[in-house]
Amino acid sequence: MNSIVRTLKSKLGGALQKRIALYLLLVFFAALFLTPLFIVISTGLKTFQDARLAAMWTLPPEISFEAFSQAFSRLAPHLRNSLVLVIPATFLSAALGSLNGYVFSKWRFRGSDTIFALMLFGMFIPYQSILIPLVVSLREIGLYGSLGGLILTHVVYGIPITTLMFRNFYAKIPDELLDAGFMDGLELLGAYRRIIVPLSAPGLVVVVIWQFTSIWNDFLFAVTITQRPGVQPITVALQNLAGSQVVEWNVQMAGALLAALPTLIIYIILGKYFVRGMLAGSVKG
């Protein structure tokens, strides 16, 4: 009896130890992942005197917002540029993706699957391979160097991913629902408006979050198309800020946090949808 109790105890002890080890590991990795964020916030909150390399890992002796206010005054115009760029580009590409997704899932025509696959290839290409013609063409139509040109670019190259996401989302809407609508005399666009659009909200949220994040975070198109500082979005401005030798580290870190904040807030509030978009972009639904 005693021996049974002992083995039981050691087994339970083993399980408990395993459990503790599990949580220790999880916390260790969490600390590892959070270290850069800690550095950003801690350095950003330091005064200019305290933000020396040597004091990198120490907490700010006094909390100061001077770095944030300086970073904000430098970056505010670019945050605004990014918003002016991201909002229309996101909604236009979502609208096109929704129409395409509807047709590619519910109105398959001869060759539609092939066309869809060819379209998808567009989301994997290195954009360098279309960059020179893009610049030349945007110059030709007078959109080079403007946010308008950047919006057009993001709308066009957003088509493949938004189409994919909506197509997979609409594929889950039963065909019978549409058939019933057709019986009632609805046609192509009527069925889209009356049946598909009202059911689109969850898919739309995923697509909007995804597009907002990718366009906000884009650097290659932004740095190529917007040369004038006045129209540059936040990523380009942050890169310039960090590249300049005279800007102190606390301002750079505060700037990095400001640039990250919009997408970070969306991620924290709507993380579930963010993950769904991420998986939809890679695993076929």
Place this chain on the structure above:
Amino acid sequence: MIRSKREIRKAVLLVAPSIVLVGVFVYGFILWSLRTSVSAWEGIRPDYTFVGLQNYINLFRSTRFQIDLWNTAYFTLFFIVLCISLGFLLAFLINRNVRGEDIFRTIYLFPMALSFIVTGVVWRWMLNPTFGVNVILANLGLPSDWGWYTDPTRIAGFHVALTALILAAAWQFAGYTMAIFLAGLRGIPSEVVESARIDGASEIYIVRKVIVPMLKPITLSAVIVLGHISLKIFDLVMAMTGRGPRFATDFPGVFMFETTFTGNRYGEGAAISIVMLIMVAVVVVPYLYYSFKRED
């Protein structure tokens, strides 16, 4: 489903604008780049004088491009291995009925919401050789004289400076592989694992013979996604290191950008971009082909 011919024609018209846009901006522009890559275009003004494969020949002869290809190969390899192993480990740990699962998941995944520029700026500061992570390593009694991205050492073609970029990139994407594996693990019917356990299989055996084989398809998608990101890498490099000492952290994407828009050597820049496209296509096209075949 019954669809009238007229309605189907209307449906085609509905997607026609997108098809035309993608046709022109993706396929048309690729052909245009291809044409540029066999042209003599140098300087601001376009010059489409045909020079054959001259740009490609110059490219593959140049030391910088050879280094770029080595860097791409090594970066891709280590970045994928690190993301897959760390992602699997995290998913495996989180999948054991962890309390506060949401919090851990949110923490591991948040770097995915950031731009490569933010990541690069922060990691450049963290890995600066004098006072960065080295200080922590020294406090732990570990080797702490790493040069990180300033290290020009090269071992068997591998630039040690790449380590800095690999760590930053893996920090950003390990959460992504975790999310993929977590979705995969949750998709494995619990009876399968339970019955193996009842049969007396050890935990390691279950992982190796039951779980890993079932995760193979999604591992493949993860590898494709990570692979095509690393073949195109540009933003992170620009923000963190630039081309580095003796091109230690140079990549085709950076080379293309500098050649084209700083050097105004459009013909050669286009050639680099076409090589990049071919590298990505070799990985992605078979994947797209097979996933569509499976769907039919």
